Amino acid sequence: MITLGAACLILAFAVAIYAGVAALVGTRGDRRYVDSARRGVYAFAVLLTICVVIVEAAFVRTDLSLQVVADHSSTTTPAFYRLTAMWSSQEGSLLLWAWVLSLTSSAVLFATRNKHREITPWATAVLMGLGTFFTGLMLFAASPFARLDPVPPEGVGLEPLLRHPAMAIHPPMLYTGYVFFAIPFAFAIGALITRRLDASWIRSTRRFALIAWLCLGVGILLGARWSYSELGWGGYWGWDPVENASLMPWLVGTAFLHSIMVQERRGMLKVWNVSLICATFSLALLGTFLVRSGILDSIHAFGESTVGAPLLALIGLVVVGSTLLIVSRTADLRSEKRIDSLVSREAIFLVNNLLLVGLAVVIFWGTFFPLISEVFTWDKTSLAAPWFDRYTTPLAILLVLFTGIGPLFAWRRVSLGSAKRLLARPAIAAAAVTGLLAAFTDARSHPLALVMFGFAAFTLAALLQEFARGAAAYRSLSGGSYGRALMALFARNRRRYGGYVVHAGLAILLIAVAASSSFQTSRDLRLRPGESAVVDNYKITYEKPTAEIDPPEQRLTFGSVLAVTKNGKPYATLYPSRNYYSGVGAPTGGGPIRSFFEGEATSEVGRRTTVGGDLWTSMIPDLGPMNHLIASADNRLERIGRGIKPGDVQAQQAFGALQGLAVRKIEQRYLADPPPANFRVNVNPLVTWIWVGGAIAVIGGLVAIWPAPEARRRRVSDVYAARLARDLGRA
């Protein structure tokens, strides 16, 4: 089936070129070409679906004649990871990118088949330009259908760090987020070229932008969770370049989703909106580039790649092209109206937009500072977490405050009297929370965190007030219970109230971030079995070591059993451990046993989670005392290995068994005479609420995306049309 897959990829490339050209011909007015181009996009989606199915089937069957399978899977890779291994490879992620693009392009072109007759052909050309680029990359630089001859007896296996359940959903979510932003971008380009710069293109692509925002958010959250539970450094966000690369389009995309509401209602911020979506998509491409280019040091950058330069060229084309287009349309992008008052929702949205973009700019500068510094000083200087914290924290604090103020104000203008009344209760709640925390906790020693708690309390109180007032207003008109009124409120305006739920989730998430980062206790301990140490109120005793060999995974695990008491009472038993993998990422020439300990290693965290926070532990055993044993085993094995002739399968199998015995000996020594281990113990207050807040935000996003029933929309419109028709009669 590999030949068929390769043929489908070539055909998809040809179809993408044809669809792009036909769409451009169709811009002259011949609808036949536009319709043919649209069908080309559907065919592109079907062809890439066949490619994905064939590559996935090859992974499931461990078809080692396919290079991508041999390089990223093996016969011992568990079935679940074989399914997810496709996007761990460069070839597979490019295929995933192009496939998601083909599906979402088909969906949007089907939905708009009878609309935007001027914009759609240009949007189709842009989307198929991207399709041509990514299928071209696969054909000429990183083919998922490249064959190996001779076929190797075994594959390399999946990178140990990627053997985590989140692998199934974290990368596809990020890619879906990146790719879905291509839809509003393509329509914005179409609107700019045709000068159809009213809000109709926004109306047709808003839901795609929301899905992109939601998927990217879920991807970021899952990445943070993965990092927290697997990486062993104790945090959920390390300001890693690739983490930052996913956060930047999310921030600018959030600004876009807010400012398009202003354009839809008031005809304002047109330049801002097209600039934001072009920036968002450019940053999404940048995210793909950073993962695949290896230009910046990152735990996510999987080595040097051949697609970095073409991706950079595409980003350059998008940035320069869209900038020139926007500049050339300045006159058409002039706002129809001005902001009536600074005390209005649109004014607050604008402030929020500036804060979000400001955050993205700070993160961009910090992420690319190593390259900037290299240009000027020949020295690649990276900026660490404290730099990011110093500049992003004040912006994030203000963002939380304005997230609460925005929903309180009406559009256009709010009188000062109304504003005071609306702000009073949330302000009292914020003052009370700040005062109580300052009086009864050590929050006063962290003023920025205290301000964040106060502002987040303001936002949560403001949102609560919004829900209560909304439900009360609905009840006064229709009666019924508060619960029913609340449900009706959501049904009546999902975008607004779904958005408020997102705001509440993010406020909770930021409270947890502030608490877990400002009030974290972190201690590095070195303990032998039987020894104890005290961290905060916890007494941690290293009870005994554990060891395990997983032959199919070629993994050796050294772990520990930690007994924890809190204030003298038994609290938890934790099992942190360290996994070592045979030969993965190890320098050559280190010996077969040494290669276990010099290559890739992953951590399994020992954690006790409660509503109030986490007790988090990781361990790295000190293998120094075992060096002698490892070296002696390697020497013996090397001596035996030298005598084995190439092609002597029986001798090689026997040698493999000997290696297994040597590893078993190391395991037994570790258990019998355990060396000391280095432990990191973190007490992370409220960290659970990061995931709870994130989940609430995701639910809110789903509510906002969910389409209102068509019948209800029509009925409401008809009611207003009738009323307006009466007014029209009187006018």
Added chain:
Amino acid sequence: MEILLALVIVAVVVWFVSGPLRRSAGETRKASERLEDPHVAELRARKEAKYREIRDAELDREQGKLSRADWGRQDAELRREAIEILKELDRANAEAEERAAAER
């Protein structure tokens, strides 16, 4: 076998994608008639947005964000704007129909 299958896929794709190019003039006209006039589409989008503004203003008044006087002024202005859009929409619809009839 795989090559044969690939050739079949090529044939199906070519047949499917070139379908609209093989359409008769009558079919093309029919397909074009289903298309929304861009100006009408723009006005419809503006109308929906204006209705949403009117609803939002009502909700804001019900929730006490707008005083009755502020709401009255705003509502009257929004309705005036909506009426303008409706008038323009009527004109644009009529023009679009005339154009379609002339093309027929």
